[in-house]
Amino acid sequence: MIYFIEQCLNGVQLGMLLFLLAAGLTLIFGIMDLVNLAHGSLYMLGAYFAASLVAWTDSFLLGVPLALAATLVVGMAVEVIAMRRLYGRDHLDHVLGTFGLILFFNELVRLIWGPAGMTLFLPAWLNVAVPLLPGLAYPLYRVVIIMVTILVALFLYALVMRTRLGMLIRAGASNREMVGALGINIKLLYTFVFGLGAALAGFAGLMQAPILTVQIGMGENILIVAFVVIVIGGIGSIRGAFIASLFVGMVDTIGRAFFPDLLRLVLSKEAAATAAPALSSMLIYLLMAAVLVLRPEGLFPAANR
Amino acid sequence: MTPMVNARNVVVAALLAFLLLLPVYTGVTGNTFLLTLFTRILILALAATSLNLILGYGGMVSFGHAAYLGIGGYAIGILAAEGITSGFIQWPVALVTSALVALIIGLFCLRTRGVYFIMITLAFAQMIYYVAAGLARYGGDDGLTIYRRSQFDGLNLSNKPTFYYLCLVLLLAAIYLVWRLVNSRFGMVIQGARSNERRMQSIGFPTFRYRLTCFVIAGTMCGLAGALLANHTDFVSPAMMYWTRSGDLIVMVVLGGMSSTFGPLIGAVALLVLEEVLSGFTEYWQIILGPLLLLVVLFARRGIDGLLAGVAFARAPKPDSLDAKVPRG
Numbered sequence: 203m204i205y206f207i208e209q210c211l212n213g214v215q216l217g218m219l220l221f222l223l224a225a226g227l228t229l230i231f232g233i234m235d236l237v238n239l240a241h242g243s244l245y246m247l248g249a250y251f252a253a254s255l256v257a258w259t260d261s262f263l264l265g266v267p268l269a270l271a272a273t274l275v276v277g278m279a280v281e282v283i284a285m286r287r288l289y290g291r292d293h294l295d296h297v298l299g300t301f302g303l304i305l306f307f308n309e310l311v312r313l314i315w316g317p318a319g320m321t322l323f324l325p326a327w328l329n330v331a332v333p334l335l336p337g338l339a340y341p342l343y344r345v346v347i348i349m350v351t352i353l354v355a356l357f358l359y360a361l362v363m364r365t366r367l368g369m370l371i372r373a374g375a376s377n378r379e380m381v382g383a384l385g386i387n388i389k390l391l392y393t394f395v396f397g398l399g400a401a402l403a404g405f406a407g408l409m410q411a412p413i414l415t416v417q418i419g420m421g422e423n424i425l426i427v428a429f430v431v432i433v434i435g436g437i438g439s440i441r442g443a444f445i446a447s448l449f450v451g452m453v454d455t456i457g458r459a460f461f462p463d464l465l466r467l468v469l470s471k472e473a474a475a476t477a478a479p480a481l482s483s484m485l486i487y488l489l490m491a492a493v494l495v496l497r498p499e500g501l502f503p504a505a506n507r
Numbered sequence: 508m509t510p511m512v513n514a515r516n517v518v519v520a521a522l523l524a525f526l527l528l529l530p531v532y533t534g535v536t537g538n539t540f541l542l543t544l545f546t547r548i549l550i551l552a553l554a555a556t557s558l559n560l561i562l563g564y565g566g567m568v569s570f571g572h573a574a575y576l577g578i579g580g581y582a583i584g585i586l587a588a589e590g591i592t593s594g595f596i597q598w599p600v601a602l603v604t605s606a607l608v609a610l611i612i613g614l615f616c617l618r619t620r621g622v623y624f625i626m627i628t629l630a631f632a633q634m635i636y637y638v639a640a641g642l643a644r645y646g647g648d649d650g651l652t653i654y655r656r657s658q659f660d661g662l663n664l665s666n667k668p669t670f671y672y673l674c675l676v677l678l679l680a681a682i683y684l685v686w687r688l689v690n691s692r693f694g695m696v697i698q699g700a701r702s703n704e705r706r707m708q709s710i711g712f713p714t715f716r717y718r719l720t721c722f723v724i725a726g727t728m729c730g731l732a733g734a735l736l737a738n739h740t741d742f743v744s745p746a747m748m749y750w751t752r753s754g755d756l757i758v759m760v761v762l763g764g765m766s767s768t769f770g771p772l773i774g775a776v777a778l779l780v781l782e783e784v785l786s787g788f789t790e791y792w793q794i795i796l797g798p799l800l801l802l803v804v805l806f807a808r809r810g811i812d813g814l815l816a817g818v819a820f821a822r823a824p825k826p827d828s829l830d831a832k833v834p835r836g
Binding site: 231237284287288291293294295297298299301302303304305306307308309310312313422426429430432433437475476477479480481483484487488490491494495498499500 | 562568570615618619621622623625626627629630631633634637638640641642643644750751754757758761791792793794796797798799800801803804805808
């Protein structure tokens with residue numbers, strides 16, 4: 203039972219991480235109609251920046267905001283140099299252009315930081331386990347991730363739904379020309395939104411950095427899972443992304459933890475041991491296929507699409 | 508009427524002559540590296556040709572096309588590992604499996620549109636990638652070595668020039684097939700559905716069935732490329748269907764020129780030769796290739812074929828000089 207609760211918490215934590223990525227993707231897609239494959243590269247950059255800057259400043263609390271700021275700046279620079287020219291183009295163009303960016307960033311990271319991965323060490327005060335229930339001690343850092351991400355989600359909601367800036371963002375999503383005609387600098391607004399999405403991806407990367415190794419290509423596999431999330435949630439919907447993230451995080455974690463045991467009930471031990479790893483990594487894709495059969499636009503399609 | 512002698516036709520003819528004569532050259536000079544490289548190029552050009560059928564003509568942006576390379580390859584690899592080396596069994600199994608998988612994937616994916624389609628084909632390919640990585644019996648992540656190439660009576664695939672010519676013949680056959688297909692009634696329906704599916708449906712065409720058929724044909728053709736690739740490298744691994752490979756195939760199609768007959772071949776030659784040249788130049792060659800792709804997207808949207816056609820157009824006399832003078836609006 204304790205093991206089950208622990209796995210559920212892991213699922214929530216993975217879900218929260220996916221939300222940070224999916225929120226940025228879906229925001230950029232919903233507002234600029236841009237498919238950004240290079241989102242995973244920003245995730246990777248966030249992690250690399252954090253690993254270097256924490257080592258450089260010798261302080262976790264100082265390095266993390268600096269890394270976040272660095273990702274934000276890179277994101278905005280990418281928007282101004284490349285992405286801006288892709289708005290209004292075909293989705294195929296987005297896929298190709300950002301595919302090129304992935305190659306570029308992977309190689310750039312290899313050039314700057316070298317092919318070997320990096321490790322980001324947690325400070326001692328974060329690297330402890332807290333007793334959540336009798337008999338269940340859970341790493342404090344993972345609890346922090348869950349808490350901070352919930353705060354980020356609330357912040358995003360407040361920003362988009364309750365501020366003037368959010369109003370402009372929503373207006374820009376439904377009619378770009380009209381917002382521009384009313385005297386709003388739409389280009390600046392888009393740069394800001396892209397930077398925000400990049401910062402969210404970078405944030406996900408740096409939060410995950412102490413748990414995994416920081417390495418080239420780390421953003422690509424998780425990006426595909428984030429795609430699954432936004433397809434399930436409905437592209438362009440932040441609420442859908444939040445719910446689908448939790449859903450996918452839970453299914454993936456619980457599936458990996460308990461699916462092999464379940465298979466053993468119906469199959470022979472050898473057959474189960476062979477099939478389990480493949481089948482449990484397939485679960486989320488099967489989930490997505492099932493959702494699409496029932497709802498081709500995802501669970502929470504954005505209203506204007 | 509396009510004149511017979513234009514830049515595009517000259518380039519295509521030169522390229523075909525080069526491909527046809529290459530084994531003679533390598534036979535004389537003993538340069539097996541070049542022959543191996545171009546065998547690989549021909550195989551990937553076959554895969555790109557099949558992708559062009561759905562992407563270029565059908566407007567279906569599949570980001571998971573490399574999955575069929577893997578399926579065709581694994582069909583050969585698994586049968587060879589189980590001791591069945593006859594090509595007359597291996598190849599049909601590879602084709603039928605690819606067709607079936609394409610049918611299943613198509614049934615799900617073709618219900619969706621636009622960016623959903625891109626992401627779902629990607630996710631399906633990733634799923635198949637994980638299945639292959641989980642096949643512990645057949646090497647799992649590390650892949651599977653093929654100790655004996657497919658056996659055909661009277662055709663020794665281990666002979667490099669023979670294998671090269673087999674790939675060339677199959678590629679040209681595929682290009683011809685795609686050309687016939689897109690210029691047939693079937694192809695017109697597919698292209699009509701690309702431009703305006705709802706209109707095609709209201710005329711009375713069951714577009715879903717047409718698109719699905721097209722999707723399955725392309726998947727099968729790519730499965731053939733997978734079977735060739737497995738025989739070429741004597742090795743299959745999940746990496747041959749990693750999602751960046753699907754990306755490479757899209758790059759080949761767009762770089763060469765979408766919905767153009769020889770575009771995918773031109774694109775495959777251009778991309779792979781460029782990779783070869785750049786990687787000889789610097790270890791970090793992708794740092795050049797990446798931005799180059801972005802530039803192609805931004806400024807040469809119609810690919811190399813489009814550029815060549817543009818050259819021909821500029822030289823050709825204007826067909827309707829009167830119309831050209833009429834102001835627009």
